[in-house]
Amino acid sequence: MRLRAADSDDKGGSVHRALTALWDLRKDVTVTQTLRSTVASTLAYLVAIWLSDEPAPLTAPLTALLVVQVTLYSTLTTSVRRVNAVVAGVLIAVAFSILVGLSWWSLALIILASLLAGRLVRVDEFVPEVAISAMLVLGVTHAADTAWDRIIETLIGAVVGLLFNVLFVPPVYVGAAGDSIEGLARQMRRLMRDVGDEMTTHTPVELAAARLSEARRLDHGIADVDAALRQAEDSLRLNPRVKEGLLHRVVLRTGLDTLEICAVVLRVLTRTITDLAKERRDEDLFEPQVGAALEELLGQVADALVSFAVLVTTQTSQAAEAAEDRLTGDLAAASATRERAANLLLEGVQQHPRQWQLHGAMLSEIDRLLDELDTDHRSQRLLEELDKSTREQRERHPQLTAFAAWLREVKRPELKRPELRRPKLRRRRGRDKS
Structure with missing residues (x-):
């Protein structure tokens, strides 16, 4: 049985x-x-x-x-x-x-x-x-x-x-575009964690060059995400299922732009590590304490990348708030670790100033990643892109914009009714006479 x-x-x-x-x-x-x-x-x-x-x-x-x-x-x-x-x-x-x-x-x-x-x-x-x-x-x-x-x-x-x-309205492909954005972010996180794991060990030049090649291949992933995003943008246009198509398009497009900038910075970071590995062929890249701090820092930045992608692709307000809180926490932890790693690097350079410029380049590249993922920076960029898109649409279709404004005025006729303004004018005249 x-x-x-x-x-x-x-x-x-x-x-x-x-x-x-x-x-x-x-x-x-x-x-x-x-x-x-x-x-x-x-x-x-x-x-x-x-x-x-x-x-x-x-x-x-x-x-x-x-x-x-x-x-x-x-x-x-x-x-x-x-x-x-x-x-x-x-x-x-x-x-x-x-x-x-x-x-x-x-x-x-x-x-x-x-x-x-x-x-x-x-x-x-x-x-x-x-x-x-x-x-x-x-x-x-x-x-x-x-x-x-x-x-x-x-x-x-x-x-x-x-x-x-x-x-029979075609489906909206925002979900597929969001999955592709998250997939790109997770691919970048794996690469960044692999790079962080090499901070505490001896890294051959060949391995560092392989990481650089992998970072360069991120361009193919960005092209695939861009194609999926363009399809999602077309599915939002003129679609009666979507009420805020412009907002969805701008959020996804700016999110991909940020990840593309982060991919470029990550490629430069792997280039810096490859140059450092060439100079230190027979020794570890960093002292154990410095390497551990850098490994922790890169891991936290990698987690922030995924949190950023989840925030960009989340469509519900409650889930977006949770994703934003998680991203804020990841960035705060990364900023604290960055200060500790910078102090350790400074102490090491003061004792042995070899390749100090490469150490500074690494910190600058990590700072650029943190700045691109910052929530305030993203909010400002979203506002700029929304204003730009609205202005371009108004310039491209002035008659349609004027018609939409007329509809809004028709829906709110009380704003144009003169009898609602006359009592104020009468009171003001009465006070003037007195």
């Missing part, structure tokens, strides 16, 4: 894990995009059969396949560019069919004109689509009818793809 119960528990647990894994697939960008593109293309084909006279209007599902993107913002921009590309190509083809017809030199001219027109109308990656549309229309007998059918099918595909993403 016990064996049967254990077997049933194992089966139940395996089924639960399978269902959990299947549910987690909805967060996978590839799976989500594949299903959405398939459904949208099929719907576009059905609508095109209903509205178009063509027996097989494949341009509509092809347009929907290209239009439906991972985010609503990219879907809207892609729809506009693709429709522009098709309309430009069709107009060029109709003009050439009326004037010169189809020959080898007219084909060359239409391809050249289509590619140039694609650059002028700014369709970006759909520049070849302008030439393709022009050639398809130019190669048929009834160019005008084919041109109109192609425009209709393209519009159907674009509208269906856009409406599909409006009705």
Whole structure:
């Protein structure tokens, strides 16, 4: 009986894990995009059969396949560019069919004109689509009818793809971007702790150079995080699920900028340690007491990096307060250890002033890390970036900004009602008369 119960528990647990894994697939960008593109293309084909006279209007599902993107913002921009590309190509083809017809030199001219027109109308990656549309229309007998059918099918595909993403809003990829930021911070912490472990032992030049190479490879991780963050930023734009998209974008972007600066400083720090290892090939890098203080200091700065990443990626206010308290504690402990390590280094340099400049460089680089992770520094930078983004948006879309301001005034009409101000003026005049 016990064996049967254990077997049933194992089966139940395996089924639960399978269902959990299947549910987690909805967060996978590839799976989500594949299903959405398939459904949208099929719907576009059905609508095109209903509205178009063509027996097989494949341009509509092809347009929907290209239009439906991972985010609503990219879907809207892609729809506009693709429709522009098709309309430009069709107009060029109709003009050439009326004037010169189809020959080898007219084909060359239409391809050249289509590619140039694609650059002028700014369709970006759909520049070849302008030439393709022009050639398809130019190669048929009834160019005008084919041109109109192609425009209709393209519009159907674009509208269906856009409406599909409006009705079934794509997911927000802030969580994936946050995970990538935390992953980068943990990678930097591992490297910094490895560097700290070498402060109390003899460090060969080859090992120090390997740490330097590992620090240089952080650039690849930063590029991956930047790609994930750009996808998250696009998913926040025009998304009805998000109320404070600008704030989310600025918080994540400034957080990545800070980690990128810290990665550069960490690379310089490993360069300094490599130079010090070259000068001290047959001895430890530091005295035992100094090395222990530096190891503790680097470990605390490494913990502060992860606490900073958690603070940046936390979306709830209660968890953000806890993350900020943890970061403040890590920075306070690191600052105290830094003072102790600096005093020990000063005493050592006074006795043996060898490579004193490298000791000073190490402290300067650690100070830069602590300054970048400081909460006050981050708050100031957030305010600056928010003001900058708001100002750029106001300058880029002045009419939209004015309309939003008008809506705010409409929602609060009491601020503009003159009868609410008259009593104050009357009282003031009465006091003047008295």
